[in-house]
Amino acid sequence: MMAIKYGRPIELREVSRRDGAAASPALDLTVRPRRNRKAEWARRMVRENVLTTDDLIWPLFLIDGNNKREQIASMPGVDRLSVDQAVREAERAMKLTIPCLALFPYTDPTLRDEEGSEATNPNNLVCQAVRAIKKEFPDIGILCDVALDPFTSHGHDGLISDGKILNDETVAVLVRQALVQAEAGCDIIAPSDMMDGRVAAIREGLDRSGLLDVQIMAYAAKYASAFYGPFRDAIGSAKTLTGDKRTYQMDSANTDEALREVDLDISEGADMVMVKPGMPYLDVVRRVKDTFAMPTFAYQVSGEYAMIAAAANNGWLDGERAMMESLLAFKRAGADGVLSYFAPKVAEKLRSQT
Numbered sequence: 001m002m003a004i005k006y007g008r009p010i011e012l013r014e015v016s017r018r019d020g021a022a023a024s025p026a027l028d029l030t031v032r033p034r035r036n037r038k039a040e041w042a043r044r045m046v047r048e049n050v051l052t053t054d055d056l057i058w059p060l061f062l063i064d065g066n067n068k069r070e071q072i073a074s075m076p077g078v079d080r081l082s083v084d085q086a087v088r089e090a091e092r093a094m095k096l097t098i099p100c101l102a103l104f105p106y107t108d109p110t111l112r113d114e115e116g117s118e119a120t121n122p123n124n125l126v127c128q129a130v131r132a133i134k135k136e137f138p139d140i141g142i143l144c145d146v147a148l149d150p151f152t153s154h155g156h157d158g159l160i161s162d163g164k165i166l167n168d169e170t171v172a173v174l175v176r177q178a179l180v181q182a183e184a185g186c187d188i189i190a191p192s193d194m195m196d197g198r199v200a201a202i203r204e205g206l207d208r209s210g211l212l213d214v215q216i217m218a219y220a221a222k223y224a225s226a227f228y229g230p231f232r233d234a235i236g237s238a239k240t241l242t243g244d245k246r247t248y249q250m251d252s253a254n255t256d257e258a259l260r261e262v263d264l265d266i267s268e269g270a271d272m273v274m275v276k277p278g279m280p281y282l283d284v285v286r287r288v289k290d291t292f293a294m295p296t297f298a299y300q301v302s303g304e305y306a307m308i309a310a311a312a313n314n315g316w317l318d319g320e321r322a323m324m325e326s327l328l329a330f331k332r333a334g335a336d337g338v339l340s341y342f343a344p345k346v347a348e349k350l351r352s353q354t
């Protein structure tokens, strides 16, 4: 019996050395993992995870106006788009075979109020964009975020009373927000507010309105994160936000809690679940995928995008390679897809490789 692990059995050592091999010093290794990495064709054969355009959800920021593109300083390469420009990006997404867009509005400050009432206006920016995109490109998926922060004067995701975020009262408004979006033609409702019980309430609201096919992707494990900073610039809530979101978004120290949150959202009717942010929480993605075997998504959030984009713009790292590596990391962690501001660039890169 010869136990071979990482070397050659002692008995075979002498015979195994070829004549002349002594001239070139060699380690006595049977197993050399580098053999499988010796050429690109060999690396392709043993590759465990692949990223394709099917894995991408592309978030777009909307702004009122026509033929307008406004740069977002903290997200170099990402613009706020007027509805007509968002339709052009939808066309680009179709050509790049990106399956789904996510829409986020920059609401005019004059339309923001304490209750976020613009959220339930069936003609708000998001609903306008959904209709315009679906009219030209009915075959692209559209995901709409459900939360009040783009619409409230205080920048919180829910209603406030005496400095507290009200849960049940907020849920009632979120149901109405989800309904105006679904009625506009949105395919996937994505509650990002972290109120308790909102998935069940939204599911019931949709079903009662006959919107049985509208899916719910729950931001199930969403953490109170510093990485949302640039997003809050993009939707214009950074300056107005008072305090933080720690009474509703999760504590970044926890993962068991993430499993309980995901479990609840699934039992309330979520079709898909999301972990957010992405790269700093890949352990959560893996646990969620392994525990529930549900379609699991990750959000590579604005701050993650900004870090890579800023370092690349400074020449501190190879932006394209860092981008591709960061996206593949989500696949390795078990994600079925990723919301990423890099989506169009990634899709272009993937296309140039085939």
Ligand SMILES: NCc1[nH]cc(CCC(=O)O)c1CC(=O)O
Pocket (backbone or CB within 6 Å): 145, 147, 149, 157, 192, 193, 227, 228, 229, 230, 231, 232, 245, 300, 301, 302, 303
């Ligand atoms: N509730 C709204 C919402 N939906 C997505 C993000 C962040 C996305 C990003 O940073 O890219 C946020 C911000 C927040 O919760 O403060």
Ligand SMILES: [Mg+2]
Pocket (backbone or CB within 6 Å): 194, 195, 196, 197, 220, 261, 264, 265
């Ligand atoms: Mg929850």
